[in-house]
Amino acid sequence: MRAAQTSGVRAQTRRGRPGYDSSEVLEIAVRLFIEKGYDATSVADLAERLGLTKSAVYHHFESKEQLLGLALDEALTGLESALENALANARSAPESFADVIRGAVTVLIERQPYVTLLLRVRGNSPVEHAALERRRLFDTRVTEVVRTAQSQGLVRDDIDAAVATRLIFGMINSLTEWYRPGGTIDADAMAETVLATAMSGLQVR
């Protein structure tokens, strides 16, 4: 994962200025957007955080919006790939849904800052609007998996498929708020915990 590989790395360029590659600039920009809010962050703020001039930042990126677009794409591509893999590999609709849950938890943990940013997007610009559209399409496709599992009698059908999908993704998305990497529960264990809660609930039978 890009963010993990480049975290904190700060090479020196030939010309002796602090040097970053584009993925490092993106990662630092995303952290700043989360901290201050995207709208409240200027390219000057980012330049200051990086210790670069504004024109040096523009050497890497055309605009603040381009950075946002790349960050949101990082999150969305991860979620979409998780869904594609689940649909490609699984043998039944409930297995697909289980794989979507596992895959989404992994993406949330591995790309936490990017997904955090995605979850805060309100559609205030074309880039944000496009990201919300992709997120909606993802939700619709997952809901379809749940609906198929219901029609096969494998998932309870007294809960609307769209509501069930949103509740389960409410659990998953909450990881951006409270999950801290390096703790006692790694990504795989957390994926199994979320899956167990979603499919079997907390009650002892």
Add this chain to the structure above:
Amino acid sequence: MRAAQTSGVRAQTRRGRPGYDSSEVLEIAVRLFIEKGYDATSVADLAERLGLTKSAVYHHFESKEQLLGLALDEALTGLESALENALANARSAPESFADVIRGAVTVLIERQPYVTLLLRVRGNSPVEHAALERRRLFDTRVTEVVRTAQSQGLVRDDIDAAVATRLIFGMINSLTEWYRPGGTIDADAMAETVLATAMSGLQVR
């Protein structure tokens, strides 16, 4: 509920200016904070939205931070009352937990803008810091209810009580993002849906 009662109401005062009572100013401020972000909203922005002068806004409230404090208190008092009621009425720990879930869903729906604001607080000021502390205390007390239910063998204990609490509140809190009042599912039905998902999961047995 204050917000529902005063929604859109805009009385005329004796002096012919648009008149608001303090709870209306609070409600409109909260919607603006959600729209623009609290940090990015000035008292001048609020005055403009209300069609009042800044000094007329200061007639109602001392500061932007006082408005934030009242809004967060509205959310936290609701959640704390739900917990108190659950503990006072229920006969066993799993029943308390079920009542906490029902109560929290109701508060989220009835005080949606206030809870939305609470969930976005990052602790950037004393008021926000105090709200985060109250939220943490609430989480700790709910976790204790889950832990007691686990020790009684009534809730599965292969999932850490704090993790289970956070996942279930992830589901509940997601309602601020997607639940729209006046749709096909009212607050009571949504509370039962969340409870069923949390306790029994989606899988058919």
